[in-house]
Amino acid sequence: MATTKTETQNLSLKRESPLNRLRKEWAGVLILLLLAAFPFLFAWFSGTSVTDGPSRFWQGLMITFFIMAVYAMSYDLLIGYTGILSFGHAAFFGGGAYTMALWLTHAVPVISSRYRITLPGGANITEVVLFVAGILLVVLVVTLLGLLFSAASARVRGVYFAMISLAMAEALHILSKATDFVRWTGADEGLHGVPVPAWINPTQNRLLFYFVALAFALIMYLLVRRIVDSPAGRVFVAIRENESRVRMIGYNPVVFRSIAFVTAAVIAGLAGALFSLWNMSATPTMTGAIMTINALIMTILGGIGTLVGPILGAGLMQIVGQFFYQWFGPRWPLVFGLIFIALVIFLPYGVIGTWRQKRYAWKRAIQKMFGKG
Amino acid sequence: MTVEGEILLEARSLRKEFGGLVAVDDVNIQIRERTLHSIIGPNGAGKTTLFNLLSGMMRPTRGQVYYRGRDITNLPPHRIAHLGIGRSFQITNIFPNLTVLENIRLAAQALGKDNFRLFRPAGSFRQYEEKAYAVVKRVGLQGREFDLALNLPHGDKRKLELGIMLAGEPQLLLLDEPTAGMSSEQVPALLEIIHSIMADGDKTIVLVEHRMDMVMSISDRITVMHQGQILAEGTPQEIARNQTVQSAYLGELYGDLAADLEDKDGQR
Numbered sequence: 001m002a003t004t005k006t007e008t009q010n011l012s013l014k015r016e017s018p019l020n021r022l023r024k025e026w027a028g029v030l031i032l033l034l035l036a037a038f039p040f041l042f043a044w045f046s047g048t049s050v051t052d053g054p055s056r057f058w059q060g061l062m063i064t065f066f067i068m069a070v071y072a073m074s075y076d077l078l079i080g081y082t083g084i085l086s087f088g089h090a091a092f093f094g095g096g097a098y099t100m101a102l103w104l105t106h107a108v109p110v111i112s113s114r115y116r117i118t119l120p121g122g123a124n125i126t127e128v129v130l131f132v133a134g135i136l137l138v139v140l141v142v143t144l145l146g147l148l149f150s151a152a153s154a155r156v157r158g159v160y161f162a163m164i165s166l167a168m169a170e171a172l173h174i175l176s177k178a179t180d181f182v183r184w185t186g187a188d189e190g191l192h193g194v195p196v197p198a199w200i201n202p203t204q205n206r207l208l209f210y211f212v213a214l215a216f217a218l219i220m221y222l223l224v225r226r227i228v229d230s231p232a233g234r235v236f237v238a239i240r241e242n243e244s245r246v247r248m249i250g251y252n253p254v255v256f257r258s259i260a261f262v263t264a265a266v267i268a269g270l271a272g273a274l275f276s277l278w279n280m281s282a283t284p285t286m287t288g289a290i291m292t293i294n295a296l297i298m299t300i301l302g303g304i305g306t307l308v309g310p311i312l313g314a315g316l317m318q319i320v321g322q323f324f325y326q327w328f329g330p331r332w333p334l335v336f337g338l339i340f341i342a343l344v345i346f347l348p349y350g351v352i353g354t355w356r357q358k359r360y361a362w363k364r365a366i367q368k369m370f371g372k373g
Numbered sequence: 374m375t376v377e378g379e380i381l382l383e384a385r386s387l388r389k390e391f392g393g394l395v396a397v398d399d400v401n402i403q404i405r406e407r408t409l410h411s412i413i414g415p416n417g418a419g420k421t422t423l424f425n426l427l428s429g430m431m432r433p434t435r436g437q438v439y440y441r442g443r444d445i446t447n448l449p450p451h452r453i454a455h456l457g458i459g460r461s462f463q464i465t466n467i468f469p470n471l472t473v474l475e476n477i478r479l480a481a482q483a484l485g486k487d488n489f490r491l492f493r494p495a496g497s498f499r500q501y502e503e504k505a506y507a508v509v510k511r512v513g514l515q516g517r518e519f520d521l522a523l524n525l526p527h528g529d530k531r532k533l534e535l536g537i538m539l540a541g542e543p544q545l546l547l548l549d550e551p552t553a554g555m556s557s558e559q560v561p562a563l564l565e566i567i568h569s570i571m572a573d574g575d576k577t578i579v580l581v582e583h584r585m586d587m588v589m590s591i592s593d594r595i596t597v598m599h600q601g602q603i604l605a606e607g608t609p610q611e612i613a614r615n616q617t618v619q620s621a622y623l624g625e626l627y628g629d630l631a632a633d634l635e636d637k638d639g640q641r
Contacts, residue, residue: 231487231495238479241468248428248466249541250454250483259491 035214038062039207050207059210063202065318066217067275072298072310073224074267079296080305081228082260083240084153088165089268089295091149091172092142094287096269098176099141101191101282103134106184109195127197138273139266145172146265150258166289173287190283194276202278209278216274217311220267225307227263236260240305301343303350312351378406381545381577382427382458387436389422396422398601399436404545404579409571411580411588413612414598415622420581421463423598424549427579428460429453440545455484459543463550463581465530469523473514473533476522478505480540505540512536512566528559535566546570546578552587560587567591589613597622 022029034041039059043050071093078084108130117126152164179187186192196202202209227233235256238246243253276282285291298317302309317336324332347354382404389397397419404410412420425431427438429450437446445453468476481504482488482495496502509518512532517525522533531551538546551567552560564587570576571591582588588595588609595612597604599622605615612618 226494227491229494229496230491231482231493231498232489232491234475234479234482234495235488237471238468241470242466244430245462245466245468245537246479247450248430248454248460249480249537250451251488252449252451259489263491 032218035062036211039210056206059206061318061322063206063210063213063278064275065315066213067271067278068294068298068318069311069314070217070220070271071268071275072295072302072314073220073307074264074271075295076299076304076307076310077224077228077236077260077264077267079299080307080310081233081240082236082257084257084260085158085162086149086153086165087162087289087292087296088149088167088169089264090287090289090291091145091165091169092265092268093272093275093291093295094176094282094284095142095145095172095265096138096272097276097282097286098185098191098272099138099269100134100273101194101276102184103137104194104196105191108134127199131197131200135270135273138269142265142269142272143262145269146262147258149265150254150261153257153261154254166292169287169292170289173284173289176282176287177284185282188284190281190285192281194280194282196277196280200277202280213274213278216270220270221307221311224267228307232256232259297340300350301340303353303356306350306352306356309350309352316351378408378577380404381406381441382579383439384423384427385437385439387423387426387438388434389419389426389431390434395601397426397433400598400601400603402596402603402606404577405594406577407575408593409567409578409580409591410594410596411582411592412596412598413582413585413588413622414604417600418598419601420598421549422601424460424547424579424581428458428547454541454543457542457544458547459538459541459545460547461534461538461549461551463553465527465534467522467530467533467537469521471522472519473522473525473536474502474505474509474518476533477508477536477540478502480537481505481508484541508536508540511539511569513562528555528562531555531559531563532566535563539570544576546576548578548580548582550581550583552582552584560584564591 039050039055042058043055046054048055071089074092075086075089078086078089111130112126115126116124117129118124149165149168152168153161156164175181176185176190177188178185181187198204200209200212228236235246235251236259238251239253239256246253246256272286275286294317298313299310300313301316302311302313304310321332321336324335328335343351349357380403384400384402386399386401387397388395388399400419400423402423412423414420422431426433429445429448429452432447437444439445440453440456440458443456445456448456468479471479478495478501481501482498485498485501487498487501490498506518509515512535514529514532514536517529522530525533531553535548535551548567552563555563567578567580568591570578580588580592589612590609592609594606595609596606597612597615597618604621605612605618607615
């Protein structure tokens with residue numbers, strides 16, 4: 001028993017000092033600093049102003065990358081960690097985007113023309129309160145959507161669930177295109193010119209929006225990382241590995257699958273809401289099957305079940321995609337598709353996933369060579 | 374070896390049909406507390422199906438299961454696990470891409486109150502990890518803690534299978550052929566684990582097993598199943614002497630064994 005005790009103490013997580021933690025995650029911190037400095041570095045290197053020209057354009061690309069990275073991570077939580085194959089992820093992203101856009105376009109102007117919310121000092125905070133209310137509304141709507149999906153996943157598994165999730169997302173897609181609601185949603189055209197509050201307006205202050213999107217991505221990454229390492233997150237992984245045994249050792253998989261779904265839905269929904277703010281619009285493409293396929297491509301490209309992988313996948317798709325567009329014109333997805341096929345063949349576990357595996361194999365080979373163990 | 378204790382688990386005219394096939398045919402069985410009760414019988418006798426019914430994995434066509442006098446017939450498996458019934462599988466049923474420690478830790482965590490914590494690292498709940506280490510030691514997997522379960526040799530996978538079950542601290546253990554696929558050299562280690570479980574003094578084991586020498590030596594009571602029905606029940610000596618059992622299952626191969634047991638009886 002004595003040895004067990006010391007082993008436990010050596011191996012388990014001790015409370016680390018924040019400085020020690022920073023040191024361990026130096027790569028992540030470095031990347032974060034680079035991303036934070038990116039607008040200024042770019043302006044400096046290209047000799048342009050931080051607020052317009054190519055700087056502005058590249059900041060825009062990075063903003064899309066940050067939002068897509070969060071969207072891809074939320075998908076990884078389902079496919080990579082919990083082992084749920086869902087083809088309906090666009091429903092959460094588009095649901096969040098439409099909720100925010102509809103709220104800002106139709107509800108906020110009416111409410112703010114009738115009511116004023118002020119602080120005791122007299123400052124008018126109506127706009128901020130209504131914006132926060134919008135975010136809460138997004139969370140509420142996508143939570144309900146997530147519960148709807150998990151209710152379906154309680155009944156059917158695997159490919160059958162994939163089909164049902166596709167059907168449910170398509171239903172929402174059709175709803176977003178329906179001419180019956182053209183007054184509200186703009187039908188095929190979508191909602192454009194969404195009145196985004198001035199303080200977070202991407203056209204008026206893009207640099208600020210850049211940092212909002214970066215902070216959003218950082219917070220969501222830390223949150224998802226926390227969740228997958230939590231007791232509940234470990235059960236997600238166990239469900240992926242062997243659902244029947246999970247049940248036999250005393251967990252109700254239906255409950256845990258629902259938690260995974262709602263979490264993924266809320267994160268994807270928030271990403272969608274930010275995307276609608278960024279584009280100042282909500283369009284049927286955001287609820288469409290292509291949107292789900294994008295999540296799938298980004299996740300597979302980077303490596304499913306790695307969390308960092310989908311971020312990298314989103315980066316590849318947005319940034320490399322932009323270069324491809326410059327080189328190959330509008331046919332760039334064709335080239336990208338060919339490269340995607342090659343990557344899937346040669347890096348079957350995605351960029352990050354394959355790298356992690358190889359690194360492990362190399363480590364073992366080196367240990368063997370030098371006679372350790 | 375005497376039968377002791379209250380009735381812990383009871384099946385009353387339990388029946389399971391698959392289409393036209395009656396896998397478990399109106400079985401009545403009583404498992405008493407703190408005994409090792411073996412269920413034997415040829416392949417297809419319905420032993421595993423009976424386990425599936427007792428552990429909630431399958432719903433019976435008819436009949437009831439009582440645990441400590443409570444009807445658990447239609448409870449889902451995770452609820453049954455929480456009542457203190459653990460089960461191991463004949464076909465190894467583990468979490469292949471997780472480490473040995475995590476396999477066991479998950480089972481230890483299952484019966485705690487922290488399953489729904491989303492924002493604290495699982496590693497900070499030390500009690501489950503310490504429990505997992507103790508179980509690793511108990512089933513003899515020290516040094517293997519950080520190996521992926523899928524990389525274990527077969528014998529160690531069988532130990533892990535038991536470890537996952539033990540981490541849930543069940544009072545009643547349903548062991549479905551724990552030595553399945555093991556070579557005879559690997560069996561003693563497993564036997565030792567079973568002995569250590571019984572040595573706890575508060576555990577009850579129901580064992581399905583094909584190794585007759587093992588069954589005869591460790592069981593307090595044996596039930597023989599044949600074609601979904603119970604053929605005989607009794608102490609190992611009674612079963613070994615039973616003519617019906619001998620002709621139906623044990624056959625000539627175990628005639629010697631029976632004679633052996635008779636001799637021992639005579640010496641006493």
